[in-house]
Amino acid sequence: MLILLFLSSGLFLGWSLGANDASNIFGTAVGTKMVKFYTAAIVASIFVVLGAVVSGAGTTHTLGKLGAVNMIAGAFMVALAAAVTVFWMTKLSLPVSTSQAIVGAIVGWNLFAGKETDIHALTKIASTWVMSPILAAAFSLLFFIIFKKILEKWKIHIFRLDAYTRIGLIVVGAFGAYSLGANNIGNVMGVFVSVAPFANIDLFGFTFSGVEQLFLLGGLAIAVGIFTYSKRVMLTVGEGVVKLTPQSALIVVLSQSIVLFLFASKGLETWLLSHNLPAIPLVPVSSSQVVIGSVLGIGLAHGGRGIRFRVLGKIASGWITTPIIAAVISFISLFFLQNVFAQQVVKTAQHTEIEQPIQTEIIPHG
Amino acid sequence: MIFKNTKALELQMDSFLDKISESGLVFRRGVKNYLNNEFADFERHLEQIRGLEHEADELRKNIETRLYTKTLVPESRGDILALMETSDDVIDRATDTLSELSIERPRIPEEFIPGYLELAKSVVKSMEEMVKALRAFMRDPLNVRNYLHKVYHFEKESDRLAEDLKRNIFSSTELELSQKIHLRYFALHIDTIADRAEDVADRLAIYTIKRSI
Numbered sequence: 283m284l285i286l287l288f289l290s291s292g293l294f295l296g297w298s299l300g301a302n303d304a305s306n307i308f309g310t311a312v313g314t315k316m317v318k319f320y321t322a323a324i325v326a327s328i329f330v331v332l333g334a335v336v337s338g339a340g341t342t343h344t345l346g347k348l349g350a351v352n353m354i355a356g357a358f359m360v361a362l363a364a365a366v367t368v369f370w371m372t373k374l375s376l377p378v379s380t381s382q383a384i385v386g387a388i389v390g391w392n393l394f395a396g397k398e399t400d401i402h403a404l405t406k407i408a409s410t411w412v413m414s415p416i417l418a419a420a421f422s423l424l425f426f427i428i429f430k431k432i433l434e435k436w437k438i439h440i441f442r443l444d445a446y447t448r449i450g451l452i453v454v455g456a457f458g459a460y461s462l463g464a465n466n467i468g469n470v471m472g473v474f475v476s477v478a479p480f481a482n483i484d485l486f487g488f489t490f491s492g493v494e495q496l497f498l499l500g501g502l503a504i505a506v507g508i509f510t511y512s513k514r515v516m517l518t519v520g521e522g523v524v525k526l527t528p529q530s531a532l533i534v535v536l537s538q539s540i541v542l543f544l545f546a547s548k549g550l551e552t553w554l555l556s557h558n559l560p561a562i563p564l565v566p567v568s569s570s571q572v573v574i575g576s577v578l579g580i581g582l583a584h585g586g587r588g589i590r591f592r593v594l595g596k597i598a599s600g601w602i603t604t605p606i607i608a609a610v611i612s613f614i615s616l617f618f619l620q621n622v623f624a625q626q627v628v629k630t631a632q633h634t635e636i637e638q639p640i641q642t643e644i645i646p647h648g
Numbered sequence: 649m650i651f652k653n654t655k656a657l658e659l660q661m662d663s664f665l666d667k668i669s670e671s672g673l674v675f676r677r678g679v680k681n682y683l684n685n686e687f688a689d690f691e692r693h694l695e696q697i698r699g700l701e702h703e704a705d706e707l708r709k710n711i712e713t714r715l716y717t718k719t720l721v722p723e724s725r726g727d728i729l730a731l732m733e734t735s736d737d738v739i740d741r742a743t744d745t746l747s748e749l750s751i752e753r754p755r756i757p758e759e760f761i762p763g764y765l766e767l768a769k770s771v772v773k774s775m776e777e778m779v780k781a782l783r784a785f786m787r788d789p790l791n792v793r794n795y796l797h798k799v800y801h802f803e804k805e806s807d808r809l810a811e812d813l814k815r816n817i818f819s820s821t822e823l824e825l826s827q828k829i830h831l832r833y834f835a836l837h838i839d840t841i842a843d844r845a846e847d848v849a850d851r852l853a854i855y856t857i858k859r860s861i
Contacts, residue, residue, distance in 0.1 A: 315722040429861060437788045440728070440859070441661070444721040445654045528723055529861040 288354045289474060291362035293503040296470040298368060299380055300330070300507020303466065305515040306538060306573040307458040310531035311451040312516040316444075319516065323508050325452055326459040330508070331501035333463025333546075334471075338497045340548040340564035341468035342475055347403045349388040350476055356391055356627035357473040359619050363387040363612035364469070367604065377600040379568030382411065384469045386605030390612025395628040406563045411601050414541055414567040415575025421537035422579025429533060447528045454532060458539035463501055465546035468566045471500035526580065534576040541572050571597055653718070660711050661786060665779050667704040668735055671697050672775035675742040679768040679838070682749050683761045694746045701743045708732045727855040731782065734851060738775055738844040745837045754830050757823070763813040767835065770809055771842045774802035778845040781852050785859070792856045799849040803842040810839035 308322035351357045364383035371378035385407055392399045438446065480492030526534060544550065544562050551561045574597065581589045619625045678693035711732065715725040756764065781795035813835045817828050 315719050426861070433861065434790060439654075439658050440721060440724065440786050441654045441657045442651075445651060527858075527861050533861075 285354070285479065288358040289478070289499065291358050291365055292471050292474055292500060295361055295365045295368075295380060295384075296500045296503030297507035297510075298365065299466055299470060300327075300504035300509075301511035302372075302507075302515055303380075303462060303569045304330075304459070304504075304508040304512040306569045307462060307535055308451075308455050308512075309516040310526050310528070310534070311455060312513070314526075314528055314531065316448050316528050316531075317451055317455070319513050321452065322455065322516070323512070325456050326508050326512075327505035329456045329459035330463035330504050331498065333460035333465075334467035334497045334501035334504070335463075335494050337460075337464035337546055337548065338467035338471075338500075339493065340551065341465055341546055341566045342472040342493075344403065344407065344563065344565050345384065345388065345468045345472040346475060347400055348385065348407065349392040349397065349399060351388065351391050351473045352476060352629040353627050354474070354477040355619060355625040356395075356616060357477050359616050359627060360384070360387045360391050360473045360612055361470075363390060363615050364608055366615075367608040367611055371600075371604065371607070376603070377570070377597045378604050379411075379571060379600065380466065380469045381566040381568050382601065382604035383608040384472070384566070386608025387612035388473065389605065390609035391616060391627075393609065394613050394616040407565050408601065410545060410563055410565040410567055411571070412598075414545065415571045415578070415597070417544070418537045418541045418572045418575030419579035419582065421540055422533055422576040423583050424579075425533045425536055426530070426580055426583040429529060433529075443529070447532055450532045451528070451535065454536045454539060458535050458542070461539045461542035461546060462569055463504065465542040466566050466569065467497050467500050467504075470503065471496050472566075526577070530580050534573060534580060537576040537579060538569065538572045541575075542567065542569060653714075657711065657714060657720070660707055662783075664704055664707040664711065664732065664735075665782055667700045667707065668739055668782075669776060669779045671700040671704070671739045671742055672772040672779075674700065675746060675841075676768050676772045678746045679749075680765065682746075683756060683764055690746075691750065694743075694750055697739075697743050697746055701739045704736060704739055708736055724855070724859060727851070727858065731785070731848060731851055731855065734844070734848045735778070735782065738778065738841060738848065741837075741841045741844050742775075745834070745841065748837065749834070752830070754834055755827070756831065756834075757820075760813065760817060760831065763809065763816060764835070764838070767806060767809045767813060767838050770802050770806045771838055771845075774799050774806060774842040774845040777802060778848050781849060785852055785856060789856050789859045792852055796849045796853055799845055803846040803849075806839050806842035810835045 304323075304326045308317060308326055311317040312319050312322050351360055361384070364380065364387040367383040367386065368378050368380055371383075385404075389399050389404070433443075474496055475493055478492065478496050480495045482492060483490040483495070545565050545567050548564065551564060554561045574593070578589060578594070581587070616627050620627050674693050674697045678690055678697065681687070681690035681693060712729050715721060715728065721728065777795050777798040781792050781799060784791040784795055814832050817823070817831045817835070820828065823831075
């Protein structure tokens with residue numbers, strides 16, 4: 283029971299991810315009535331869980347390299363600090379991303395625990411935040427050109443195009459949900475990986491590892507978020523912020539899904555390395571910022587009219603402010619949890635006394 | 649299943665556009681019959697255009713109901729509905745004109761017959777180009793403009809022909825004022841068909857921009 287209490291902050295992060303980020307995948311489709319909400323919610327939930335359980339390990343490993351939280355109470359507080367940061371910044375209408383918040387919170391734990399932050403891992407992560415929207419914009423621009431050429435050449439009837447687009451939005455949406463689960467489960471459950479006490483379960487000859495069980499729980503929390511809260515976010519996305527045609531929406535979701543997949547796929551990383559190609563780092567990126575990059579690509583394809591550069595500036599500022607705020611909240615709350623609630627948040631190194639005969643043996647050797 | 653429904657809807661839309669196109673041809677023949685005093689053929693064509701109008705109405709209602717009950721083409725269904733309703737006005741206008749000819753039986757002097765014939769031809773051409781533009785909107789939006797400018801061309805041409813006809817009618821010294829007004833009324837009525845085709849073209853010009861990805 284206590285374990286669930288400690289996991290609750292991660293599950294809350296998962297719920298909030300489902301509530302907000304599913305709209306990046308199915309928002310325009312549902313908002314423009316191309317896909318029914320329940321169809322979108324069922325497809326998104328199934329594939330987000332699959333993505334998390336099957337391919338979630340890659341990005342989690344990168345977060346683990348940044349800082350290995352080694353006590354469950356610490357992991358609880360790190361996830362809670364990230365969740366509070368996301369909640370607070372959303373309230374203030376500031377652009378925020380769970381990925382950036384969790385990285386800040388882990389760095390906060392490193393500072394609190396007196397452990398050195400792996401600067402190499404940190405720069406790798408930060409560079410992907412910048413790279414991911416740019417890559418999404420490039421994909422979007424490319425797909426837009428290809429789609430336009432296809433539509434000009436094939437002369438598809440408006441009714442048939444509508445049917446193709448609907449199917450495309452569901453299929454690509456499923457891929458997007460899978461990629462979201464694979465890429466972002468690290469944010470939700472990554473900090474609990476080394477501390478959650480789940481034993482492997484053998485089922486019909488398959489081993490269901492502890493980490494997979496943890497990711498399944500996280501995936502289910504995301505699914506609950508999708509069913510309980512994402513509808514209103516989807517309708518806002520579909521009707522308000524950016525007006526996209528269903529075909530442009532399909533391009534946006536496709537570009538976004540590919541980018542999330544590229545930054546999450548271990549299989550692709552192995553393939554690239556085996557062909558002596560530079561591997562794409564497996565890092566959790568912000569699906570909201572990737573989707574903004576994709577929409578920007580459509581804007582560029584239309585000649586760059588109507589692009590609001592102030593919005594882009596605000597996002598860039600979030601790359602710095604979000605992790606800093608999360609790190610500060612994490613540091614302070616870890617201090618409180620340890621000193622006020624008397625919970626051990628950092629595992630200290632065990633010192634064992636070396637016996638006298640061994641001491642006499644090793645001291646002469648320095 | 650989804651493609652079967654789509655295919656059926658495509659066929660219905662094609663059939664609706666065929667009805668408009670056919671009603672233009674029937675209208676032209678009807679006017680010609682009337683001007684040549686072939687009243688039996690004229691009445692037959694009037695019945696035919698009434699049948700076409702009814703069938704087009706049924707198709708339009710059917711397509712509209714399916715678009716809304718099945719939530720198809722949610723982005724453009726309002727535009728498609730508006731286009732179908734304004735195109736329906738074109739057939740209605742053509743049917744009303746033949747029907748009024750049948751009821752009022754205006755006596756058209758020999759010298760004005762070529763003018764009416766030319767006007768009817770030009771109006772029907774504007775209808776035909778309008779149908780081509782509508783077909784292009786469904787399949788090939790980039791080509792819509794190529795037809796729209798022809799619709800505008802024949803609408804202007806019809807206005808010019810109608811004006812010439814009216815001037816000739818009113819400059820006649822042999823006709824009574826009541827007869828002149830009666831003849832002008834029919835010139836105006838025929839010309840209005842091209843105006844309705846122009847209304848469809850105006851809508852198409854905007855909807856085509858919206859339809860691009």
